[in-house]
Amino acid sequence: MRVGLIVDSACDLPHEFSKKNDVFILPVTATIDHHTYIDDHNPEQTREFYHNGLLQKGHHAETQAFTPAQIHDLFMEKIVTQYDFAICETVTRSRSLVYQNATEAMNSVMVHYHTAREAAGVQGNFTMRVVDSKQLFAGQGLLAAHTLTLLDKKLSKNALRHEIETFTDKIYTCVIPRDLHYIRERARMRGDKSVSALVAFLGKALNITPVLFGRGADAKPVAKTRSFELAVEKVMNYAIGRIEAGLLTPYVCLSCGLSWQEIDTLPGLDRLRETCDQHGVELLLSQMGITSSIYIGQGSLCLALGAEPHTFSDFQ
Structure with a gap:
């Protein structure tokens, strides 16, 4: 069974670590001084933002979660045909709409994924779970790193979700x-x-x-x-x-x-x-x-x- 881990852009992890472990980044839309950017943890874009001072005080900046429709399309294109089971860990739902929108997208994906897998010649069913990390920033990154160690244990889907949700409180x-x-x-x-x-x-x-x-x-x-x-x-x-x-x-x-x-x-x-x-x-x-x-x-x-x-x- 191919298992994929998804985190959103509020999750801070070294780019090399995410790339080595095939962690998929669910982007967040960032608007700075009326210019819109897609934050998908591109290290060059991040360095450019710091270098140009775009993240400093004085710039009007805000973030916005991808809509359920955007997340649905992304999951159908990038996740459904690559994995048999996917876990999406989001920034705490008390501070963002990512969890809510990802859950809505997941429900839609579970209805329509068969078409995408058949078109790609992929057999078998697909399932996924959306988990509220209850974390921000490095805390979300730690949960993702710990989740990767749990994946190595080949736990059942229910056991894996239980371990992840239990660890969020630690x-x-x-x-x-x-x-x-x-x-x-x-x-x-x-x-x-x-x-x-x-x-x-x-x-x-x-x-x-x-x-x-x-x-x-x-x-x-x-x-x-x-x-x-x-x-x-x-x-x-x-x-x-x-x-x-x-x-x-x-x-x-x-x-x-x-x-x-x-x-x-x-x-x-x-x-x-x-x-x-x-x-x-x-x-x-x-x-x-x-x-x-x-x-x-x-x-x-x-x-x-x-x-x-x-x-x-x-x-x-």
Whole structure:
């Protein structure tokens, strides 16, 4: 049975990792200064966006999920004839229409897939599942990496879905937003009240850089620092301590809304790399994608790992 994994553009993973493992990217439409782009994680396009400053504050930017009809056509063309079973893991449904639209598209595909497979000379039935990752950015990337390890176990479809959905509640993320006001304005555009005006005001008035921490998309402030560098040190210390205590999957995902030159000089990154090597953990380091950067703002950072229940302060 040929099994395919689909993620959307909010999922941050290294391009090489996605390509090596045949992870299919469900695009998201990005509109910047009234120009429309299709974010399909093309690394050259992403680098160009960073180089030209299109993801910086001051540009009007928003994202929009593909419609059910667009997703249906994409699945029929790219997925139905290539796989016998497909899993589509979407950004948390509480922050995006991708899950809803992908589910609607899946239902339509299940009615019409026979025609496409017969035309391509592919025998047998096709099935697929849409899963709400309950994650954003690196958290979604971690779930995808873990899913690939589960695929190697040749589990039944129901067992595989159960394992994936169970693991979503064991993913912890750290987010360092570079500009709380940017996040607040983006949230207001979506009707999301998760970032309060008070927190945004304090961040600007006192020059505070917070660390947000939690399971999935439910991250809350756990530390306030006077600089981005100090916040990064705290996150690196947390990740190193948690790796040494043990993880539930041998991956740590780290995505950064920075140039690669800036990423290479992040404080504590070398220590994190060394700790990963010592404990047989693969560090999935990537430049934050266009969709993620529009959502949280250029210059931000997101780290995700899978572990038993704990607090951020346990590893400070």
